[in-house]
Amino acid sequence: MEKVCVLGAGSWGTALAMVLAENGHDTLLWTHRTDQAEEINNQHTNRKYLPETVLPTNLYATSDIAKAVAHSETIIVAVPTKAIREVCEKMCVTLDKKILFVHVSKGIEPDTLKRISEILEESLPAEFVEEVVVLSGPSHAEEVVLHHPTTVTAACANIEAAEKVQDLFMNQYFRVYTSKDVIGVEIGGALKNVIALAAGISDGLNYGDNAKAALITRGLAEISRLGVEMGGNPFTFSGLSGMGDLIVTCTSVHSRNWRAGNLLGQGMKLPEVLDQMGMVVEGVRTTKAAYQLAEKYDVAMPITAELYSVLFNNIEPKIAVDTLMMRMKKPEIDDMIY
Ligand SMILES: NC(=O)C1=CN([C@@H]2O[C@H](COP(=O)(O)OP(=O)(O)OC[C@H]3O[C@@H](n4cnc5c(N)ncnc54)[C@H](OP(=O)(O)O)[C@@H]3O)[C@@H](O)[C@H]2O)C=CC1
Numbered sequence: 001m002e003k004v005c006v007l008g009a010g011s012w013g014t015a016l017a018m019v020l021a022e023n024g025h026d027t028l029l030w031t032h033r034t035d036q037a038e039e040i041n042n043q044h045t046n047r048k049y050l051p052e053t054v055l056p057t058n059l060y061a062t063s064d065i066a067k068a069v070a071h072s073e074t075i076i077v078a079v080p081t082k083a084i085r086e087v088c089e090k091m092c093v094t095l096d097k098k099i100l101f102v103h104v105s106k107g108i109e110p111d112t113l114k115r116i117s118e119i120l121e122e123s124l125p126a127e128f129v130e131e132v133v134v135l136s137g138p139s140h141a142e143e144v145v146l147h148h149p150t151t152v153t154a155a156c157a158n159i160e161a162a163e164k165v166q167d168l169f170m171n172q173y174f175r176v177y178t179s180k181d182v183i184g185v186e187i188g189g190a191l192k193n194v195i196a197l198a199a200g201i202s203d204g205l206n207y208g209d210n211a212k213a214a215l216i217t218r219g220l221a222e223i224s225r226l227g228v229e230m231g232g233n234p235f236t237f238s239g240l241s242g243m244g245d246l247i248v249t250c251t252s253v254h255s256r257n258w259r260a261g262n263l264l265g266q267g268m269k270l271p272e273v274l275d276q277m278g279m280v281v282e283g284v285r286t287t288k289a290a291y292q293l294a295e296k297y298d299v300a301m302p303i304t305a306e307l308y309s310v311l312f313n314n315i316e317p318k319i320a321v322d323t324l325m326m327r328m329k330k331p332e333i334d335d336m337i338y
């Protein structure tokens with residue numbers, strides 16, 4: 001039995017804390033809201049994020065981050081990308097021993113263009129970081145809490161650390177594979193949200209299944225092109241954290257990114273969409289980061305570029321689709337890396 005804490009009591013942090021508690025680990029869930037910690041401890045629910053779910057009685061919550069850190073040998077960071085630095089700052093003042101960090105956030109920071117593991121490594125004192133492992137794959141919280149079979153990948157250059165995370169989480173409904181390809185796993189996990197927004201827009205425009213299949217396939221091509229240029233293993237992009245997560249996020253009604261795209265396709269404006277979602281839609285900020293990365297690495301990412309125009313330059317989604325369809329003609333495979 002390990003002593004673990006999960007930082008962030010949104011849908012994913014809560015679902016993962018449930019997996020860990022159900023696996024018999026001594027699990028603390030940290031939330032920055034006292035009322036939510038009280039609800040979890042007294043009513044065993046987290047109504048805002050998982051309204052139908054009853055949490056295990058051996059799962060405890062705290063709003064005291066010092067207590068959460070002191071409790072833990074392993075810390076799972078499960079807040080949205082834009083909150084990672086703030087949470088690291090809070091953790092820094094309380095760290096006094098080596099800890100294994102696992103992150104599950106799917107984003108890239110705009111402007112710095114850092115992946116989450118890079119942000120953690122630069123924000124936490126090296127002497128207190130055993131390793132940073134990324135856990136990612138096709139895994140909607142809403143299905144994990146129902147114990148529906150789910151598969152993910154734990155990646156770290158140090159494979160023993162990835163195996164430790166595999167052992168922590170693995171059970172009959174939650175199967176964990178390992179990988180050494182941190183870059184590939186992080187890039188696949190972050191960029192599938194961009195394509196899921198586009199797939200949602202396509203569905204909102206009622207463009208049907210041909211269009212969505214095209215977005216998924218050509219989306220994977222541009223994710224792979226960038227990811228390989230950044231140092232990822234080409235095969236990772238056809239794995240769980242690449243194609244697997246791309247499929248689930250572009251096709252599931254649970255996906256926040258797909259749902260947000262769907263509303264955009266129906267004509268709603270971005271601020272109104274984000275207001276209505278009430279949960280993080282990582283793909284919006286990641287579209288900006290991906291657009292910047294495409295420029296930096298000089299990689300063609302036409303879907304990302306059109307989505308960028310829709311989100312940040314007020315281009316009508318229909319016009320963006322027309323632009324994609326009327327790009328210069330070209331072979332399908334020659335421009336792909338693998
Ligand atoms: N949901 C899912 O199925 C999956 C999500 N992910 C990824 O996990 C990450 C978290 O997503 P998810 O759980 O869905 O997000 P949610 O929107 O469901 O929850 C986000 C949580 O983070 C908290 N939070 C936000 N900002 C801060 C902050 N500055 N300090 C402390 N806590 C903060 C929120 O608190 P508050 O309630 O106060 O806003 C909330 O509890 C994302 O990167 C997402 O892509 C990965 C796999 C599956």
Ligand SMILES: O=C(CO)COP(=O)(O)O
Nearest residue numbers: 137138139140255256257
């Ligand atoms: O990453 C996810 C599923 O694997 C969650 O995707 P959404 O944030 O779009 O819901």
